Amino acid sequence: MADLIVKAAVRDAIDGNVSGDFYDALDEEVHELLNEAARRAEENTRKTVQARDL
Template sequence: MVDLIIKTGVQDELDDNPISPHFYEALDEEVAELLEDASRRAEANERKTVMPQDL
């Protein structure tokens, strides 16, 4: 699987919290699922373009 998140961006956002290496894997899976759902919703609405309302 391709990494969908940028670790340094997550670290910058959560700079006060230590981050487990497994957190990145779980977050990547959540993002992948979110993107798949958005893509399905766009297709269900007969669009190829994924839009904010698909989230």
């Protein structure tokens, strides 16, 4: 699986320390969110994922 998040951006957003395993967990959450959004778009006969699919 490709990395979907940018570690430096996460550190900047949190403005603090981040453990190494946090990035993997966050990446997995984002991956699941994207898969669910794509599934919802497909169920609505769309090829384009939109904000409402989140």
